[in-house]
Amino acid sequence: MxxxxxxxxxxxxxxxxxxxxxxxxxxxxxxxxxxxxxxxxxxxxxxxxxxxxxxxxxxxxxxxxxxxxxxxxxxxxxxxxxxxxxxxxxxxxxxxxxxxxxxxxxxxxxxxxxxxxxxxxxxxxxxxxxxxxxxxxxxxxxxxxxxxxxxxxxxxxxxxxxxxxxxxxxxxxxxxxxxxxxxxxxxxxxxxxxxxxxATGPTPRRPPPPSSPPLTMPDYKLQHATIDISPDGINQLKGEFLELTGRTCSTFEVVAACLWSCRTRAIDFKRGTQVKLVYLANGRHLFNPPLPKGFYGNCFFPINVTVSSEALSQASIAEVIKLIQEARSRELIEFTKWLDGDSGEAGADSYAPSVIYSRLVVSEWGRLGLNQVDYGWGRPVHLVPIEGSTIAPVAIIGYPPTPKKGIRLMTWSVKGAHLPCFLEQMMNLGLDGSGVSLGLLRSASL
Incomplete structure (x- = not known):
């Protein structure tokens, strides 16, 4: 039908x-x-x-x-x-x-x-x-x-x-x-x-933001991939990270590290390429005092994690998680620098969509509260994000439809030629709880 x-x-x-x-x-x-x-x-x-x-x-x-x-x-x-x-x-x-x-x-x-x-x-x-x-x-x-x-x-x-x-x-x-x-x-x-x-003349209360530079459009179309990660697979990686480092890690850090690492290996960037992971941090609690409950304006802040492609490809997942954790520990510092106008790469330009293939933006939808909306008949069984671009590498971390458990990773982040290798890399991590151990992956200094 x-x-x-x-x-x-x-x-x-x-x-x-x-x-x-x-x-x-x-x-x-x-x-x-x-x-x-x-x-x-x-x-x-x-x-x-x-x-x-x-x-x-x-x-x-x-x-x-x-x-x-x-x-x-x-x-x-x-x-x-x-x-x-x-x-x-x-x-x-x-x-x-x-x-x-x-x-x-x-x-x-x-x-x-x-x-x-x-x-x-x-x-x-x-x-x-x-x-x-x-x-x-x-x-x-x-x-x-x-x-x-x-x-x-x-x-x-x-x-x-x-x-x-x-x-x-x-x-x-x-x-x-x-x-x-x-x-x-x-x-x-x-x-x-x-x-x-x-600003010229009398200082305006809200001057216009800087214009983003014109984008050079790539000639490719990024391919969609959906990857469901079981709770057992996530818990296995969290447990291995704890055993190796003595530290805990979040589900976001595990999923983002696996995604970034596997994507980089699959693409096999030219030697010397700097690859960048960008995630969107909530800035509400970073103000002093924090923004009041009920504030519904934009208050997210792009955090950049940058490393060479060869170092990332050779690193263990545990080391990539540590790299992301180090960036998260700097959120308050980076946010304060941005507010002071000394933001470097984490400034206004980071809000602009990027079509640079070496830059991956990861957005976490699972904790926004969209899956809790109830019009009188219960919460949604599925939340489906719809991609806004087929040329800007993006990944969304959410949930699979109920009654499935775990995490759903939805990506528009690789060209068609790199998709099979990317999916193979993700499968080889054993995210269903039955594969490679973190400690068996090659280690490199980041």
Whole structure:
């Protein structure tokens, strides 16, 4: 049977009550050119009666405390990105599919998921600016449903996106207000002094960020790969690391180290190539005092780990984990340097998408809270990130669909010619709990 979706209704969902008007400033991080992008993902739910109706009404209620979400992006006369609180609403599409979720295996196969049918189509013109949030609820014959959502990255990061969706879920379950009150406070994130010094004339409160240099587009398309890692495999590597070093390590550190190491070996870079791992650290707790609970703006910080390709290829997984841990121990120092305008490679340019093949960006979705959203029928059985680029090497660490356990690694990080070797390298690590020991891998000084 051919999978098909019929979109039956389209509308702008507006706040259910009065909301403030006016213009709000975004933070320096919000306004980075690289964040004027859209984050796309699918939430798959096993059950839900009249899901589109319930979620639409809950969205309308949530847009009262989260009224900036119902506004539109604008630029000031100085080119500074802002939010115009117009109350125009978010784009909402109702749709139905011609099969059950079981028939499509709950979209377990990420690479074969029909994103074009499950994500909302083009919204109506809204003064030339798209809504900041767009959603489509597709109901299936089994009473299950899929939410395809598109968020403008400039208004929130992954934690903020999850906070908003969890608030929608609380309204859908009958709560009268969200358990976590939203906090705007974008002005609490200071603009680096070097940009304030560079501003001409009277110092603006929020000067425009520097423009990213033009990118040279590569002539390849990165291939998708999904790798499920069992709890036993992860625990085995954690145990071996503890035995070898006397230190504990996190699941993120294990998975990132295995991915980075295997990818580098598979590609076999030219001798002398500097390979870079970039992960996105949450900066909320790095402020003094920490940002208030409920802050939903962008507050992540790129941390760079750099080493030669030959050293990384020869290193044991334990040594690569230690390298990542050393970078994590420097987060506060690097974040403070960035705020002071002395950030080096961890500065503003790190936010820009990179098409450099030797640079890999790893994003951890499993701890954002997106897998905890509940509209009244339980949490999603699957969260499906949708790649934003086929030329910028990226990996996302999340969870496989329930009832599977462990970690799901989704990557768009290698060319087709390197994919078989990359998958073989990952398999050879014995991440199912039955393969190579960390201590048997070759060691090199990093």
């Amino acid at each position: 051919t999978f098909s979706v019929i979109r039956s209704a389209r509308s702008m969902v507006r706040p259910s009550g009065p909301t403030p008007s006016g213009v709000l400033d975004l933070s320096f991080i919000d306004g980075m050119p690289a964040l004027r992008t859209k984050v796309r993902a699918l939430h798959v739910f096993r059950h839900g009666q009249e899901a589109a109706k319930v979620i639409s009404e809950a969205l309308s209620k949530a847009l009262v405390p989260y009224y900036p979400m119902a506004g539109r992006l604008k630029e000031s006369s100085q080119g500074v990105l802002q939010i115009s609180c117009t109350g125009e609403g978010i784009w909402f599409v109702q749709a139905s599919a011609n099969c059950s979720l079981e028939t499509v295996n709950y979209f377990d196969n990420v690479g074969m998921t029909p994103n074009d049918k499950l994500l909302p189509d083009q919204p109506f013109e809204a003064n030339g600016m798209d809504p900041l949030v767009q959603m489509q609820v597709t109901e299936f014959t089994c009473s299950g449903f899929v939410i395809g959502f598109i968020f403008c990255h400039a208004i929130c990061d992954g934690l903020g996106m999850a906070q908003f969706l969890n608030a929608v879920g609380e309204f859908a379950r009958g709560l009268q207000q969200p358990s976590v009150a939203p906090v705007w406070l974008r002005e609490i994130i200071p603009t680096p002094p070097r940009l304030l010094r560079a």
